[in-house]
Amino acid sequence: MQEVMVVLPTYNEKENLPLMVAALFDLNLPNLSLLVVDDNSPDGSGQIADDLSKQHEGRVYVLHRAEKTGLGPAYIAGFKRAIALGAEIIIQMDADFSHQPHYIPQLLDCIKTHDVVLGSRFMKGGSVDKSWGGYRKLLSWWANRIYTPLILGLPVNDATGGFKAWRRETLIGMDIDRVQSNGYVFQVEMSYVAHKLGYSIAEIPIYFPDRQIGTSKMDSSVALEAAVRVWQLLWRYRYLNPSMRVTEEVSAMTP
Numbered sequence: 001m002q003e004v005m006v007v008l009p010t011y012n013e014k015e016n017l018p019l020m021v022a023a024l025f026d027l028n029l030p031n032l033s034l035l036v037v038d039d040n041s042p043d044g045s046g047q048i049a050d051d052l053s054k055q056h057e058g059r060v061y062v063l064h065r066a067e068k069t070g071l072g073p074a075y076i077a078g079f080k081r082a083i084a085l086g087a088e089i090i091i092q093m094d095a096d097f098s099h100q101p102h103y104i105p106q107l108l109d110c111i112k113t114h115d116v117v118l119g120s121r122f123m124k125g126g127s128v129d130k131s132w133g134g135y136r137k138l139l140s141w142w143a144n145r146i147y148t149p150l151i152l153g154l155p156v157n158d159a160t161g162g163f164k165a166w167r168r169e170t171l172i173g174m175d176i177d178r179v180q181s182n183g184y185v186f187q188v189e190m191s192y193v194a195h196k197l198g199y200s201i202a203e204i205p206i207y208f209p210d211r212q213i214g215t216s217k218m219d220s221s222v223a224l225e226a227a228v229r230v231w232q233l234l235w236r237y238r239y240l241n242p243s244m245r246v247t248e249e250v251s252a253m254t255p
């Protein structure tokens with residue numbers, strides 16, 4: 001059975017983290033472990049993660065980073081550690097329950113036949129929190145489903161979606177150290193690099209509830225900035241093609 005590792009970035013998630021760990025283990029997937037990536041949260045999430053790691057020895061790992069540098073660098077560091085720990089399938093998800101653990105079996109099913117799977121809010125069957133007003137919903141739908149995919153030629157219905165399953169070979173092949181962006185654009189950049197390198201992307205519909213506990217701390221989340229940065233991605237990766245995949249043998253990630 002393939003080893004699955006959930007990479008869970010945390011910054012001030014002391015209430016959500018124990019609930020999330022319990023919910024993940026409640027899935028009863030014997031080959032599932034998790035890696036918490038904590039950026040020295042002032043609320044002590046890192047200590048809570050260490051305690052959980054002791055409680056669930058060999059199933060909960062913790063990567064402590066000295067300072068908060070944003071979601072992108074936290075994920076890149078987490079992916080590299082998960083690969084070093086031998087993970088075959090890597091799941092990325094928020095710790096605030098906007099990404100609901102019960103979708104994981106579906107992600108795992110789909111990753112058998114695709115190189116990356118995306119939990120999608122804006123495909124048929126997907127949806128966002130019922131409290132979102134019409135304007136917010138429309139703007140987000142347009143940005144994720146029309147604007148970004150159209151500019152980049154990216155065949156996804158949720159460009160900034162951050163609930164994904166990756167095959168180990170996909171992340172290695174993408175040479176993820178190249179990915180520098182943060183916030184919403186990080187999610188776009190990862191999917192775009194995968195697509196340009198010819199990896200197959202599947203989507204499953206998800207319902208995305210707003211966080212119930214804690215506060216948002218996405219730093220570069222200004223929508224307008226993200227909209228401009230999409231053009232930068234187009235330029236930056238204009239020559240990227242499937243012949244440029246990195247193999248496990250020459251990857252800097254696998255010594």
Ligand SMILES: Nc1nc2c(ncn2[C@@H]2O[C@H](COP(=O)(O)OP(=O)(O)OP(=O)(O)O)[C@@H](O)[C@H]2O)c(=O)[nH]1
Nearest residue numbers: 009010011037039070071074094095211216217218
């Ligand atoms: N390690 C780390 N985790 C982060 C950082 N920024 C955000 N996170 C975590 O990344 C996930 C997503 O961040 P959120 O604050 O929920 O961002 P968001 O979903 O845009 O905002 P909300 O709509 O308020 O939920 C959560 O699990 C956060 O704790 C960071 O700089 N470092």
Ligand SMILES: [Mg+2]
Nearest residue numbers: 094096098211
């Ligand atoms: Mg959130």
